[in-house]
Amino acid sequence: MFDLLEMDDEARGALLEGLSEQQTADVATAANRYPDITLKFEVVNAEEVHAGAPVLLAVELEREFEGDLPPVLAPRFPTRKDENWWLVVGDKSSNGLLAIKRVALQARAKAKLEFTAPKDVGKATVVLSFMCDSYLGCDQEYEVELDVQEALEEEEDEQMSE
């Protein structure tokens, strides 16, 4: 989709040759409405991630779209549909879902996800997925590196007393 938008006019013209004017217009409508979202994330407490302690992940989302956002372009869906997005933090190795948040994204949004750091000390990787509920193929996935330090003493005490 983005390739189509980024092509030179000439190359795109050649690609869409043979389509009627209406069809070309449909392609353009679909391509222009397709979600184009920039995702930035940061581990807020990156310096002090302790095993078994909470990790805060701040996510910033920004959409490239001019004007008000129309509902989802879904000609075969019976009613108006608004976009919904999920932010998911997961651990691929254990297939565990660590945190999830639903975001209704218009132009921009910020979200904070909190999850528990892995139990093992050392480098760890979790996966941040950004999933749409209405469009196919626009989901994004990022690897989040964590440097897990030893568990805090207080927590150990708590665990001992349990």
Add this chain to the structure above:
Amino acid sequence: MYDNTNAERPLSQVNALLQCHFSRQHLTSDLAADQARVVRESVRLLHAMVDVISSNGWLSPALATMELCQMAVQVCVAWLDVDWDSTHHRLKFKQKLKVAMEDRLVRTTPHNHTHTQTGHVGARFPSLAATSLFQGAGSRGSPGRRRVCV
């Protein structure tokens, strides 16, 4: 899967209506009204399923449910390459896109969530202002009737 004696049961009816939705069958107006309701509710149910699955902490079923939700909305079943409208246009379009890619006119298409799109960000929409054809066509055109799966 489908038992004639059970044809009157709501379960069978809903199943049939959903199958018709996903295979893009045309229905008479009565059935279409029922189908519209079923489809509308199914998306809400899928959202609820995501909630239930995620409270159990299951990663891949949650992601799969989200993808199913996308397919229900767009009526595009990603794992079946069905040519619903049986026009040649889409096929021809795909072939042309392939040729264009091989000619390196375009970069390889990032698809699905398994690929990160970090390097891609920012450059995506310079065309909004620059491509008069697309903007002009976009504002003139009515909502698309055919879904383009690139």
